[in-house]
Amino acid sequence: MYCIDFNNIKKYFGNNVALNDLTININCGESISLIGPNGAGKSTTIKILAGLLEPDSGDVLISGYKPNTEEAKKIIGYLPEDASPYLTLSVRENLEYLGALRGIDDLNYKTDFFLDFLKLREYERNKVSSLSRGNRQKLSLALAIMHEPKVLLLDEPLNYLDIPSQEDVIKYFKKMNSTFLVSTHIMSIAERFTDNVIIINKGQKIWEGEIKQLKNRGEEENASMEAVISEIMGGL
Amino acid sequence: MNIKLLKFVLKTRVTSGYMILIFIFYFLQIVYAVMAYFVGRTVKSEFLLAASLIAFVSFMEISLAGFNYKKSDFDFLFMIPLNKNDLAKSFFITSILISSLFNFFISYILLFTEHGYFAFLGLIDIFAILVINISLSTILRKYPLRTRLFVIIPLIIWYVIPGIINFPFSPVSAFTGHIYYGTFISLILSFLLVLYVYNKSGNLPSTYYKFMTRRSSQIKENVSFSGMSTTKAILSFNLKMLGGVSIMRMGSTTKVYAPRFKVTYTLILSMGLAVAYTVLFFYLPKSMYFIVEIYYLLYAVIIYPFTKGYSASSTERLWLSIMAMPSYKYFRLNAIGKSLSTGIFLVPLIIGNLILFVIIGNILFIKMFAITMAFGMLFTIIGYYIGGFYNTRQITDLGELSGYARHSLGNVITVVILFPLILIAILSVFLNLVLYIGIIALLIFSFSLILSKKINKKMQDRMIKRDFV
Ligand SMILES: Nc1ncnc2c1ncn2[C@@H]1O[C@H](COP(=O)(O)OP(=O)(O)OP(=O)(O)O)[C@@H](O)[C@H]1O
Numbered sequence: 215m216y217c218i219d220f221n222n223i224k225k226y227f228g229n230n231v232a233l234n235d236l237t238i239n240i241n242c243g244e245s246i247s248l249i250g251p252n253g254a255g256k257s258t259t260i261k262i263l264a265g266l267l268e269p270d271s272g273d274v275l276i277s278g279y280k281p282n283t284e285e286a287k288k289i290i291g292y293l294p295e296d297a298s299p300y301l302t303l304s305v306r307e308n309l310e311y312l313g314a315l316r317g318i319d320d321l322n323y324k325t326d327f328f329l330d331f332l333k334l335r336e337y338e339r340n341k342v343s344s345l346s347r348g349n350r351q352k353l354s355l356a357l358a359i360m361h362e363p364k365v366l367l368l369d370e371p372l373n374y375l376d377i378p379s380q381e382d383v384i385k386y387f388k389k390m391n392s393t394f395l396v397s398t399h400i401m402s403i404a405e406r407f408t409d410n411v412i413i414i415n416k417g418q419k420i421w422e423g424e425i426k427q428l429k430n431r432g433e434e435e436n437a438s439m440e441a442v443i444s445e446i447m448g449g450l
Numbered sequence: 451m452n453i454k455l456l457k458f459v460l461k462t463r464v465t466s467g468y469m470i471l472i473f474i475f476y477f478l479q480i481v482y483a484v485m486a487y488f489v490g491r492t493v494k495s496e497f498l499l500a501a502s503l504i505a506f507v508s509f510m511e512i513s514l515a516g517f518n519y520k521k522s523d524f525d526f527l528f529m530i531p532l533n534k535n536d537l538a539k540s541f542f543i544t545s546i547l548i549s550s551l552f553n554f555f556i557s558y559i560l561l562f563t564e565h566g567y568f569a570f571l572g573l574i575d576i577f578a579i580l581v582i583n584i585s586l587s588t589i590l591r592k593y594p595l596r597t598r599l600f601v602i603i604p605l606i607i608w609y610v611i612p613g614i615i616n617f618p619f620s621p622v623s624a625f626t627g628h629i630y631y632g633t634f635i636s637l638i639l640s641f642l643l644v645l646y647v648y649n650k651s652g653n654l655p656s657t658y659y660k661f662m663t664r665r666s667s668q669i670k671e672n673v674s675f676s677g678m679s680t681t682k683a684i685l686s687f688n689l690k691m692l693g694g695v696s697i698m699r700m701g702s703t704t705k706v707y708a709p710r711f712k713v714t715y716t717l718i719l720s721m722g723l724a725v726a727y728t729v730l731f732f733y734l735p736k737s738m739y740f741i742v743e744i745y746y747l748l749y750a751v752i753i754y755p756f757t758k759g760y761s762a763s764s765t766e767r768l769w770l771s772i773m774a775m776p777s778y779k780y781f782r783l784n785a786i787g788k789s790l791s792t793g794i795f796l797v798p799l800i801i802g803n804l805i806l807f808v809i810i811g812n813i814l815f816i817k818m819f820a821i822t823m824a825f826g827m828l829f830t831i832i833g834y835y836i837g838g839f840y841n842t843r844q845i846t847d848l849g850e851l852s853g854y855a856r857h858s859l860g861n862v863i864t865v866v867i868l869f870p871l872i873l874i875a876i877l878s879v880f881l882n883l884v885l886y887i888g889i890i891a892l893l894i895f896s897f898s899l900i901l902s903k904k905i906n907k908k909m910q911d912r913m914i915k916r917d918f919v
């Protein structure tokens with residue numbers, strides 16, 4: 215069984231097709247980067263997997279559950295693009311509130327852990343509305359993963375983060391032993407996250423494989439990895 | 451005057467549907483004036499109502515209407531080397547057009563002008579008062595709220611005075627029997643203010659920007675949710691932080707200003723209100739009872755509770771809440787929590803009505819008691835769901851607005867739904883049958899909102915469709 219099972223999905227917005235027969239299958243414990251140009255359908259894919267959007271046709275299962283079910287919600291960790299926590303609450307309150315909504319057991323421990331781990335301790339009592347973008351993103355990350363989800367759906371997770379935080383976060387993710395689908399359009403981020411990559415454009419898969427292959431191809435052609443990807447994308 | 455720029459500013463703030471609506475409302479106002487020409491007459495006992503209605507609408511206009519900036523204005527529009535005066539004028543005219551919707555709601559006072567043909571002069575007065583308000587709003591917007599109140603409150607008192615005593619020297623006097631004085635004052639004042647705005651307002655956007663980016667930081671008292679069950683956490687989110695449930699919006703600009711009040715503050719406020727309300731009736735002639743009660747009903751029992759529910763969706767975070775539990779459960783608990791917090795606010799007023807009934811012995815107060823009890827909390831629930839379905843604003847980030855957040859017909863749907871609800875509440879003061887049926891109908895309506903999984907799921911889908919995250 216796949217942990218992320220996304221089969222022949224079509225999604226229209228009005229007459230525009232956002233996803234055109236896209237299939238993504240990820241084994242449990244595996245991670246894949248989803249790469250594509252702006253408007254390729256990355257965020258749409260992730261929203262469908264999170265159960266927020268319904269596809270027009272095709273099947274989606276998360277560890278065998280339909281995305282919009284309670285069982286699926288328990289195992290999904292979803293981080294949207296430009297996520298924003300509750301602005302009226304402080305950093306600590308956000309963590310505690312969401313912990314309570316999710317029924318997390320060792321909430322005090324978890325809250326303190328994330329405050330220290332993401333260096334948010336000094337902003338503990340700050341309202342989210344007064345945080346910097348980067349700190350808000352850190353808090354959002356913590357909120358997305360604090361229930362230790364088995365399947366992570368992350369839309370541009372490292373946006374706004376400084377380099378040491380990026381390293382810390384990636385290290386933490388790798389330790390989690392979960393299934394990851396990470397959307398990004400920055401190749402170096404994909405490379406640090408995962409070994410495998412799916413490239414989509416205009417809602418269709420145009421390439422799937424190991425990042426290593428892309429690198430090798432780049433060396434053969436004496437071009438950068440980005441140039442190779444551009445070439446692949448241009449192929450559609 | 452740069453017409454192209456004006457068109458751009460207007461288009462980025464209102465949809466064409468809304469513009470059409472504005473013109474329909476202007477037209478309706480003229481219809482109103484024609485009606486007033488035939489049936490209008492001076493009714494002294496309505497002067498206070500007329501004056502306070504204008505004062506209330508003016509208060510809204512001055513405090514909010516001049517704030518029609520968007521984040522994209524600061525990011526792009528103001529970066530373009532445009533003539534500053536042209537910019538200021540475009541924003542000013544746009545504000546006037548947007549706010550002229552209010553005029554329709556006060557045009558019923560046209561019925562109280564002395565002679566039929568004054569009704570048409572009254573139209574000019576209403577427009578002139580709007581212009582005064584928007585000009586002041588434009589001039590004042592660079593100041594923080596407290597400073598603005600120093601100007602706004604005396605002005606509002608000036609507007610109300612003609613309703614209380616025979617006073618010809620106020621713009622509102624036109625509607626309290628002094629049509630020439632009133633018209634003269636409002637025309638002169640609006641002319642002077644527009645002149646000022648046109649000549650001096652060039653730098654306003656940049657001064658305002660400084661005000662917009664000021665940030666609040668630490669909270670005074672941390673609310674702990676640790677160790678709470680889901681239900682308890684949602685309830686205490688709504689009950690411990692009263693008034694702070696929504697982020698403050700100014701016109702169509704959002705300042706992520708996230709005020710939070712402890713429950714005790716609002717309770718103190720409502721106690722003060724209840725005392726004033728109760729004491730007032732001991733001095734009020736019996737003929738004035740209904741007028742005061744209708745105001746009380748409108749603001750304390752309908753608008754405040756409704757808005758509290760309605761604005762909740764602006765601060766909602768679906769990616770957190772809906773991902774943590776089924777939407778019906780979350781929305782339901784939230785609606786109940788908000789409605790309970792309305793209940794707390796209403797307790798002093800409920801007691802006030804009871805005391806009035808016991809001492810004065812008028813059956814009216816027992817009715818108000820019942821209406822407050824029954825309608826207040828239900829209006830919050832209904833507001834919550836209508837907000838989920840129709841409120842287009844989600845404030846997601848510093849000064850950020852959802853792409854849909856323009857004045858549009860969608861916002862108007864809310865008013866269309868609210869209107870029969872207000873009608874039921876007001877009629878129930880006069881007609882017992884409406885009271886009984888109204889209570890039952892609103893109970894059924896709000897409970898079906900809370901209980902129906904389907905409606906809750908629909909609301910979730912509607913919010914996602916509008917790009918709520
Ligand atoms: N709510 C919506 N309504 C209409 N069209 C939409 C909506 N959401 C997405 N689309 C369209 O679907 C397509 C895919 O968008 P999506 O957000 O998934 O792209 P993306 O790959 O995440 O792009 P980016 O890198 O810019 O984030 C785009 O053409 C977009 O315009």
Ligand SMILES: [Mg+2]
Pocket residue numbers: 256257258295369
């Ligand atoms: Mg995206």
